[in-house]
Structures are given as C-alpha cells and as structure tokens.
Amino acid sequence: MGPLPWRRRLRPLLAALGAAVLAAGCALGPALPDGAQTLEDIPFIERDDLRLTGDLYLPAGQGPHPAVLLIHGGGWRNGDPGQMAHLGRRLAAAGFVAYSASYRFAPEYRHPTQLEDVRQALNWLAEHDRVDPDRVAVWGYSAGAHLALLLGFGADAGRAEAGHAEAGRAEAGRSDGEPKRPVAVVAGGSPTDFERFDPNGRLLVNLVGAPRDEDPEGWRRASPIHWADAKSPPVYLYHGRLDRVVDVGHSLALQARLEELGTSVHFDEVDWGHFWVFLGNRSVEQRATAFLQRTTERTLRHNGSER
Numbered sequence: 001m002g003p004l005p006w007r008r009r010l011r012p013l014l015a016a017l018g019a020a021v022l023a024a025g026c027a028l029g030p031a032l033p034d035g036a037q038t039l040e041d042i043p044f045i046e047r048d049d050l051r052l053t054g055d056l057y058l059p060a061g062q063g064p065h066p067a068v069l070l071i072h073g074g075g076w077r078n079g080d081p082g083q084m085a086h087l088g089r090r091l092a093a094a095g096f097v098a099y100s101a102s103y104r105f106a107p108e109y110r111h112p113t114q115l116e117d118v119r120q121a122l123n124w125l126a127e128h129d130r131v132d133p134d135r136v137a138v139w140g141y142s143a144g145a146h147l148a149l150l151l152g153f154g155a156d157a158g159r160a161e162a163g164h165a166e167a168g169r170a171e172a173g174r175s176d177g178e179p180k181r182p183v184a185v186v187a188g189g190s191p192t193d194f195e196r197f198d199p200n201g202r203l204l205v206n207l208v209g210a211p212r213d214e215d216p217e218g219w220r221r222a223s224p225i226h227w228a229d230a231k232s233p234p235v236y237l238y239h240g241r242l243d244r245v246v247d248v249g250h251s252l253a254l255q256a257r258l259e260e261l262g263t264s265v266h267f268d269e270v271d272w273g274h275f276w277v278f279l280g281n282r283s284v285e286q287r288a289t290a291f292l293q294r295t296t297e298r299t300l301r302h303n304g305s306e307r
Contacts, residue, residue, distance in 0.1 A: 057096075066132055
C-alpha cells in the first residue's frame, strides 16, 4: 500500500487540533463584571439513573433577567459546557442569565436524545427564580447550533413528521401542547440539512443510527431546515465563509427557507473557518449579543403592552 493521500494523513491532526482549540474556549472572552458570578456543575436533571449538569452565569441583581441557554459543539460525540464559558461571561456582562448545558452523546445515545436533554435544560432555565420565563433564548455552535435550531423550530420526536409540522399538529389537536420555544436563536456554524453531508459519514450515522439510504426519514427528521415553520422565532445565523467542516451553504439554505416562510432571520457571513470563527471572532459574538438584547427587550415591551 502506498502512502496515504495528504488529506487523509492530516485528518487525525486536524481533529486533535479542533478538539484542543474548542476546549480552550473557556479561556477566551471577557471577565465577569463586579457582582456577577459563575456556578459550575449545577444539575438540571438529577435522578437515580441520570445526572446532567451545566455551568450557570448570573449577572448582578436579582432580576428577573432575560436568559440564554448555551449548547456546546463537538460532533454530538464529545465536548463539555466549559467550551461556552467565554459566551457565558459575555452574556452575564450584558445582563443575561446564561446556562451552558451538557447532553448525552452519540453513538451510545441516538437522536433525539440530545434534543430531549437540551429541551429539559431549557425548561429548567426558564423556571430559575432569577429568569423571566418569557425571555429565554438559545445560542449554540456547530452541533450545539443544530440542537438550538431544533429547539427554536419546535422539533419533537413525538409529533408530526419533519416538513409537515403544522399539518400534523393541527391534525393531532395539539397546537397548544407543542414544546415551548425560545424567543430567539443564535446559531453559529450550524448543520441545517443533513442531506448536504456524506450519506455514510460516521458522525451522522452514529447520531441517527443508520446511513441515509437506510433511514432517509431519520436523516430528514434530524435536520432543522425541515422543521422550520411560520412560528419560528427570530434567528441570527453566523458562519465562516471558509468553513470546510460545515459548508456555509447550510446557513444560506436555512436563511432562504426562513425568508420564504416570512420569519425574521439575519445571516452574518464572516471570515475564517469552522474552529477559528468560534475561537477568534469576538466581533460576531458582540453583534449576536446585541441581537439577543434587541429581541428580548422587544418581547418585554410586547408582553407589557398586553398586561
């Protein structure tokens, strides 16, 4: 056997580098301001057979504050809440309660386990005594952005087939019983349509449980773009134009779909590739934070006018 092509030889090195730089996220970003605090390893699920935790970032003051659930990346197979520490500190400095949650990993746990876990984290955060439950948003990067979008679009394994969500909810008479959605979604470097990936790619086979040819509906149901509907909350997408892990076409396709539906979407195409956008682009994080401030303030004004 001859030498491996250079791309294949580089893959282990790039994978290790990616894991290292993502783990380094905890050292980036602003420090907590006076009066704010971080509480680590706070459980949102705690029972005999399962304990899932996250890191809680509390701003100064008792609130109630707007809040953001942070969802880390890692290919649905690894990672930890500490990867989002720089975002947690940034959001606490801006007056948000932020909670960076863990979730169970593939291949031991298949989709939609990860979605169910982060939905429980979202519900836990909304019930926190320093949080305004009507102003809870989500922010994820990479695999975490995929889960954030599914939350925003009301994806639910027990409901309608993806792509037919509205009809299925009406037919089932459960329009009021659908999962509570966040008021806004920030999604960076997000996989939005699994049909854009290799149909035999290991990460997605491990997540869904089968290659695409064997379970095309499973791949479709796991794709956020097929759950988007007219009820989708405002979405802020950002993506590196040089991303070779998740092609920027994922965000462009979702932007087009949301515009077609007439819902609010902003797409911020930035420099660099997948890992470097997460680690080095503080300016897009500032813009995304401003988007969350505007959206949650608008929700507060709207709710106040209805009282």
